[in-house]
Amino acid sequence: xxxxxxxxxxxxxxxxxxxxxxxxxxxxxxxxxxxxxxxxxxxxxxxxxxxxxxxxxxxxxxxxxxxxxxxxxxxxxxxxxxxxxxxxxxxxxxxxxxxxxxxxxxxxxxx
Amino acid sequence: xxxxxxxxxxxxxxxxxxxxxxxxxxxxxxxxxxxxxxxxxxxxxxxxxxxxxxxxxxxxxxxxxxxxxxxxxxxxxxxxxxxxxxxxxxxxxxxxxxxxxxxxxxxxxxxxx
Numbered sequence: 001x002x003x004x005x006x007x008x009x010x011x012x013x014x015x016x017x018x019x020x021x022x023x024x025x026x027x028x029x030x031x032x033x034x035x036x037x038x039x040x041x042x043x044x045x046x047x048x049x050x051x052x053x054x055x056x057x058x059x060x061x062x063x064x065x066x067x068x069x070x071x072x073x074x075x076x077x078x079x080x081x082x083x084x085x086x087x088x089x090x091x092x093x094x095x096x097x098x099x100x101x102x103x104x105x106x107x108x109x110x111x
Numbered sequence: 112x113x114x115x116x117x118x119x120x121x122x123x124x125x126x127x128x129x130x131x132x133x134x135x136x137x138x139x140x141x142x143x144x145x146x147x148x149x150x151x152x153x154x155x156x157x158x159x160x161x162x163x164x165x166x167x168x169x170x171x172x173x174x175x176x177x178x179x180x181x182x183x184x185x186x187x188x189x190x191x192x193x194x195x196x197x198x199x200x201x202x203x204x205x206x207x208x209x210x211x212x213x214x215x216x217x218x219x220x221x222x223x224x
Contacts, residue, residue: 032210043115043201043215044154089154091210097167099144099210101154 012108019077021105023090028071032093035064035075038104039086047075047088077107085109113138115204115216123222129190132219136183136204142166143185144213145177148199157200160185161208189221197223 013019025033031052036044048059050066050073057064063076073090087104094100116135124130136143144167145157156169160179177187183204189196199220203213 034210034213036215041217043203043217046212046214049212091154093210097209098169099156099167101146101156103153 009103010106010108012110013080015080015082015109015111017080019075019080019084019107019109021075021077021088021090021107023073023075023102025071025073025090025092025100027092027094028068030092030094033064033066033073034091034093035062035073036089036091036101037084037086038089044089080107080109082109082111115202115214117200117202117216117219119219120217121220121222123224124192125224126192126194128192129188130192130221132187132189132200132202132221134185134187134202134204134216136185136202137214140204140206140214141183142205142208142213143179143183144203144205144210145185145187146201146203147171148201148218149197154201157187159208159210166208192223194223197221 034049035047037047038044048062048064050057050064061078065074085108087106089104090102118133142161144159146154148154159167163179174190179185199218201215201218203215205213
């Protein structure tokens with residue numbers, strides 16, 4: 001299967017700081033990427049997505065950056081809040097319409 | 112608007128049995144996808160249904176099957192359960208086919224003993 005991995009399994013940040021969560025993917029033919037947030041006891045929640053013809057996309061307090069040269073995806077969360085504490089997954093869709101999730105990064109926000 | 116609902120939320124079965132899980136998508140959503148989540152393998156795609164037809168399938172054995180009804184509700188069936196099938200089974204719905212802007216339900220926690 002495809003390899004969608006995360007550089008850091010855990011991340012702790014101070015409330016109010018910016019968070020950066022990274023993700024590496026292995027299939028250069030992947031054309032669609034998504035970030036999800038999963039809180040304990042809940043299903044994943046869609047945060048933001050980006051297609052491979054873009055380098056950057058911004059949402060409310062979140063930005064996704066895609067570097068196709070090094071096959072790297074990142075999620076930036078501005079002014080991190082305690083409610084942002086969760087596990088974050090990246091996911092990719094390849095041109096064969098298969099969908100792969102990364103293993104997840106656990107973000108802890110320190111008040 | 113109500114979110115994705117899954118029933119039951121928790122289930123305990125023994126090896127060799129079969130199980131059926133149910134998913135009701137968000138009203139108006141026609142695509143339902145199923146995923147398995149385990150600590151060891153993470154989130155893995157099982158299959159996707161759109162307009163009552165399976166449109167896409169992940170790499171799972173034939174013991175895992177599903178269907179979708181005309182009201183877009185979906186069921187997933189696992190036959191001849193194995194211990195390794197213990198997992199959180201998630202379904203997600205979206206307006207269109209193909210993983211775009213999916214909304215997940217809370218999942219069904221299946222334990223196989």
